Amino acid sequence: RNLRSEPLKAAETLAGESLPKAPIPIRFTLPKPGYVSLVIEKPDGFRVRNLVSETQFPAGENVVWWDGSDDLGRDADAAMHGVFNIPVRFVEPGAYRVRGIVRDAIRPHYEFSVYTTGDPPWTTEDSTGAWLANHSPPQAAAFVPASQSPTGKPVVYLGCYVTEGPSGLAWVDPADGRKLGGKKWVGGHWTAAPFLARDAGPNADPGTHVYVGSTWETEKNSGIGELRITALTQKGDKPIVKLSLGKLAEESPGAEERTEDLLGGIAVHNGIAVAAMNRENKLRFIDVSEGKEVRALSVPDPRGLIFDAKGDLLVISGNRLLRFPLGQGEPVILTATGLEDPQGITTDSQGNIYISDWGTSHQVKVFTPDGKFIRPIGKAGKPAAGKYDPLRMNHPHGIAVDDRGQLWVTEHDYMPKRVSVWTVDGKLVNAFYGPGKYGGGGALDPADKSKFYYADEGHGTLEFNLDWEKGSWSLENVLYRRTADEMKLSFRAGGPEQAVYRDGRRYFT
Template sequence: MHQSYSYHWSKQLLSTNIKWTYVITLICMLVVPTLGQVNMIGRQSQNEGIWVLPAKTAPVIDGDLSDWNMSGRILCFADQQLQDQYSTQVTAMWDEQYLYYAIKWNDPSPLGNMVDPRFNPDTGWKSDCVQLRFMTADQITWIDGWYHLDSKSSVIRITVWDDMTNWRQNKARSLVAPPGKVDLGEGAQQAFTQTESGYIQEMRIPWKMIHRKIPAIKSDMTFRLGMEFLWGDPAGSDKLTHRYADNIQAGITKREFYWNNYRVWGNATLTDQPTVAQRQYSPKSDRLTGPVPIELTLPLDAKIVSLAIDDVTGKRVRNMGGLKVADYTTQTTDKAIKVSIPWDTMADTQWQGNHSKGYHPTSNPVAPGQYTVKALTHSGIDATYEMSFYNPGTPVWDVADTSGAWGADHTTPHLLATSGKRMIVAWELAEGGWGIIGIGENGRKIWSEKRGAKVLAADEQYVYAVPEAFGNLPLPPSIIRLDSATGDYRPFTRDGKTLPFELRLENLFDTSSLGILKTMTVGKKYIALGYEANAIVLLDKTHAGFVRQLNLPTPTALTFSKDGELYAISSNQLCTINQDSGKATPIPTPDLQSPVGLTCDANGNLLTADTGTDSQVKAFTLQGKLAYTCGQQGGRPIRGKYDR
């Protein structure tokens, strides 16, 4: 989504005279403390390791931390000023069987994760969730933990890398506790309790879950443990409100691609000490210090102030720019803001040296005397929403019911299907935005699905798609089914049992020799899949069971008519297909050169896009007669005005 903004700012000049003595300056400069940062960078936490304390008795996993030793706790926050809303307090303990892990979350909208592990197990991180990144001597493991709001169930998603240097090759599984229970299976437990400021998340992780071969579990054992904390949108969309990654190797500050960059994950060290010194957090102060106060009265809307200090001859001796008014405010009235800004009496830094030998800074105090201060203020930079480009969503941003925003970010729309009076549009894939959307008869978007589609089809009730994998993640082709009116997931059912939502085609029929899936359509009885290796596969549309395979040379497009007849583009020829024998009967279409895509209109005509020299959509009767065309014959120039 692209947006444009307009900006507004104002300025005002002020002046004041300052007198001081050199002796006072020296005394004041000697007593000014140097403020250093402790376990922080700027306003964010910088935890370089975590102690894992011994559990004298195993804590009960119930969401109550009264039986925990909290002395080893660390605090994690992206902005100390937002710590009351978005931060975590993390504690870890151990015994010979388990790693115990607890989080006290500050969260203004706690336990709101609506990601259903049955349908989207790999995207629990899109709302309230913790992602733990383990690297032990013989295994890299990701564990995502969240509370699924709708089912009131505790969930963890475990992903184990096949190769400790390649995250793309992995195996994943989900453990889901019964509603209201803590036992997840495999010895793991997880509990949640809501608090006044957020919630508590308590976990028990078996050592066997993060090791291929369990070593001797003892004091001084160290492994890597990266932690990513995620806060979901209180409105229920899949857009995060806040995120922070912490516990990092010493000296490293960058957190880009933290999720797979195991080299930066911080250490977790087992200790046999019953307590450790509790970690403190102090930011580096950006506030100026000095013995000479510059006292000014600023306009009420001032957010930033810059000072220019001149001597009695008018020569500039010091520039102090971009100071936050809030850091120096002493009084605020209904008309003005009073500030006191300390000056260290130093002149501007001078750089001495040359290009070959290098440069070094020198700073010297100014001479005693009278100086004039000029101040420039402005009210900050604000954004005013003007418009949205290429986005007819209503509204143009995401909302919980997914009717906002529009489509995908990385690809263009490439598939269309109709479902009654609704239009279904699909993009190949989406990282941000949506891969499949439903549009109502008024042209407004009504629902969204994150998955993109390699092929797409729809009937009056359902949308059928084979999703396309994002990036370099090869996934076995699977068919999914959505409610065409709401976008809700509608897994196939067979013999009274609900099948997996992502139903792998290889589990329905032998796909090994069929090549690439090129097209799909749905009719009264069947779903038809067309493969490049000269085959059409028919599935029962009610339960996705295999019916039969038909042999047909290069079926690039398929469609069913209203009466259930199957038509295809085969070897550049429009054909009727016998659904029992697979026999193809060509329909003579002398006006058709290079057909792409196939569908039927309301009158039963067959429509295809002729990408030959005509560059038109052409409609043919079932006898092959050209019924009508859409678009100017020969197409239009790449540049120029559209025809009206």
Template sequence: MTLLSIHAKDDCYAGPENCICHAFKFAMKHTHIPSILLRFTMTQRHHFVQHTVFFSIILALLVTTPTTWGQTVHRKGVDAGRFQTPVTLADVDRANDLEWCNGQTQPAITVTDARMNIIWTTNTATHHRGLSFGSSRDLGPRHARLALKRILPMGSILVTGNVSVSVLKTNVRGLGDLADDSQWTPAQRIADGKVTSEQAMDNGMTLWTLPANTRSKAIRLTHVPQPTDSKFDGYVGGLYIMTDRYTDLTGQARVVSSANPKEAGKLIDGQNNSWGAWDNGPKGQEVEISEKNPVWVQLSFPQAVTLSGLNAYACGAEKVVMEMLPDSFDGPLGSAKESDWKTVVTRDGLWDFYPAQLRPSLLDLGNDVTLRAVRMRMIAPHNPSGMHGHMQRRPEGGKRVWLDELQALMPLGNKPLQTAILDSWQKHEAHPPIAINFHLDKPGNVTLVIDDADGKRVRNLIAQTPYPAGDNVAWWDGLDDIGRDTAAAGHGLYHVPGDLVKEGRYTVKGFVAPPIEITYEISGDNAGSPPWPTPDHKGGWGTNHTPPSCVAVVPADRNQLNKELIFIGSYIAEGGHGIFWVDKDGNKQGGKHWLGGHWTGAQTLGSDVGPKPDTNTAVYVVSGFSGEVRFVALDRNFNEVILGKYQLKKSERRMTNDPSPVGDIAVYNNIIVASLPRLNALWVMDASRKALLGQIPLDNPLAVAFAQDGTLLAGSGEKLARISLDLSSLASMQAASDPKSLPVINTRQSQMSMTLDHPSGITLLANGNIAITEQGNHHQLRIYTPTGRLIQTIGNPGKPTIGKYDANHMNNPKGVDVDSSGRFWITEDNTQPKRVSLWEAQGKLAKAWYGP
């Protein structure tokens, strides 16, 4: 027995639980120890009580092999009661997960983490990545199959994604043919007052109901794209299988909330709203949430309904009380007093489950309850100390809660789903006494006003309100709106008091207009065609984050399209493509989101200019992010190839003094030279061996480029250095073992005579001339002879200024390369606007692409 004692404070970014995980990881390295006694002492600053708590956790870790550890996962969350899934982790048969599109099948790659799955199990939540399937430009259905190792009862399935659901029939051998609908039993749901098997909307969060006594060992997820969709892929974030049959009545309910009522509709919209979910305000309420100061949400129904429980999806409260307005209550719902509400059950231990793509908290009411309305009172917020790092600030000191969706789960037993369709609200609602009947030949938006006998306007009844074709009725309560505040539009507070009109004769006037139709005309500030992402990755343009800042021309013999391509990169990508490639006319041919790891697209780009390039490699990319330098390549088929990743400094939130950013790269016969200005060094890598070899010391290095003879040109501050290195000797150098202490590579260096002004990009022309993008006071492309004499400038000179935009002026020109026609492709490291410009050899602006 070994005693491992660790003391940690609640100062780490991801919270104390992550500190425990680090301790586990440390212990796991000592697999030769048969038993470890781990004592973890943590000092925690409690977020809601101003005192310090000291405690110890004694954990006996019976360590055998790392794989045994990896198969056991503790999952938080409220006890699901009778909603507990029958699926165990051992039931999940990921080896037989499959996707089908256009008659072709391939393994469905769900997630790489062996512990997590798309299917929720008794001891694991779902993963944060979900499953995309059927990536194709063709229309038509695409399917994904999630397999189980045994037949299980299935009554209902909770699913996030844009899919419809069916399950394999038990009389089918094996795991079925995804293309044969006869082998699969479709699940159904209630939408718009009818039973349907149609797929859910994008970001749908849907409870699907199967026929009574259904059993199966495979689930089929189907997506049918529309021609106007930006992406044709199907997507499922996760699914939760329940033994019994339930349906969700939320779509037939009305919702109110004690806080932020304008956003309450999100609670019943059937969507996974994620960060846009309902909450009680961006900062919460003024006092901490408690039993005395709760936040509540309420669902009401047009008739009495029977519920087994609720699904508080992505809930930001840890403890809730469920209350009901019994079916014996016969007054208007709005007239109910606090004494009319009855407590049903209290549930503790709810969990948000971020960043999982399925985040249920299934709340069993204990018994089936018949009611007119149900209310969930949130009486305790989440303690942020155990939450994901992205969420730790969200509770706002115990004053804020949130909720993405509140589903009302009605038990069906053996009854058909049709029996869960409720009466319309209109049938049960009281309405004003005066009916105004009118007929429409076709649907339209109706405006009605009411004038008195003298023609004076007394009421603007409805405005641009949609009505269907046929006979319709609008109701008037007999009040006027003469006393309304006519200045309301200026100050935003609307007050429309009403007085009962006098007895007399009144005339209703109105008109109907066709529904407003939206026609796409143009997408401003986006050079993509179309401007939105498409399944073939040709749509859209760059990324929505940093501007295009680097460019490289790639010959036709190094890519699968067999034509000259121009690669364009942006440093950081959140949405869109951080790196993409276009043909010589600027037509986008493809793109990728990240390269080398999270967030980085391409901080620098380089094409091999040596006589012996690797023709199976299209382009090289080196980026620095969060203390890590990432060497990457795209092969001729545009697949990512990791050449090496080197951590110089531990990643920290809001990192300062990050040494990893890269200024520029140059490539010659598979040798990559990357400038790291914050290290005052050039790094040298042999890409063919994926070996980082060493460094060349150089003050403030930025732009780099190889000449045809292998001489390296490197910007050093305001000067340009010529560097001669023995490229042949690099082949015998061993890979460096420590990126923080790289060996120095011997070179011969000399400085050229000219003085540069903030050089940022450089390329060598066929005639030996040197083209350099300079910022400083110039913001031009400036061309020099091999001896350093300035012979040409391109672009109007001067610093960026506020005023009329000049297309012939470049703002912060950075990346530059020359194509086979002698034209210059230049990226401008500027956000207003983001621009890639193309210039003729003579200096004339040929074309420019803007955005996004």
């Protein structure tokens, strides 16, 4: 309609309605019900208004109304008041056209899920569905025998740091990794189970399955750090201690970033829990029955720790492995070479020691009980973009050996999130992937639906191959892995996952 030749007039009031409608009617006819989108454009195709979007209309004659304004303005202060407002501005007089598209109702049906181990992949009432945390990757592992298990059968606990779902802590069947149960938070808001420990001492509490250690803020935005140790018991979660750790560093805005490196690990023996406090350079000893700290021990850069079968405390200190006889006295240095950036530690039934190491290797390294190197597990190499190799670990962290002689490794990495299972002599047995980020994500290739791309916020982008007939998927490539020296992305910004083809080349936005 040419607005220059006809002045705007108030619209007639429809029967039964008291408010006048916008002055310009846009009429259209549908042969059957459908979902309609309408836009207003200048003759050259410049769009001035998105009038109707994905709105259902019945078959027959229909009308919508345009008030003559555009939607080109933007609310620069939306972040301050939380509601996005488009400033009203009338279009210039002239000729305009309406274009529209219509579609039938989309009736989705479930095919299969990508990048998840859960069966089913969604949350169920008994917590056996879905998998691990959305916000953070796997970080902790602990084997619990039948005598201490919540199921009466052996289980492996797997833990993550922070989650809003599905499970920040899960327990699985060692035989096949099937999820037997899970929970969201442990010990307080936001934190799940970044560190796990079982008390294998003769005087352990028989009603406790496993202990969980984490750090967070005392209250939201308090800026005060807190150590949380919780016992998972037959009667439910039992808080052991919540210790204030003082004012947090202010260089990072989020509680997760400021508290993640406060704790390096926990170990428990005969009712005494030991927390490795990284920044404090000490071990805190806590009586779990009293919920009180009983003593402290200075140790430089303490990380993963565990009590061995004799009750000696093994502690990673920087890149060294120390042994404290019965958790006291002066330590014995078991090894001072061969470790670059060690993280987690566990032992097997023979007393052999397993340590997850980063640096240039990203392997699990095996030592004799007296600290002599035996072998590595996994291919050596730093995490990198390129062809995905399941025989390489990315940031191996919490580890545990089960009663079947299998080594469980939680890989503290987003590209991909993975729990891998190995024989103790280094053969890959199984791997469990995912889940995706908060809110999900991913995109099919517009030219090849067998390719699926998934970006985990700013961490990077994965490429999967899909088999639609079998309803299965496989991880093929890490297309993009963000490095520390790259341009900083905005908070929770997505990596490139939308494929675009031009002149025979594939691009991503």
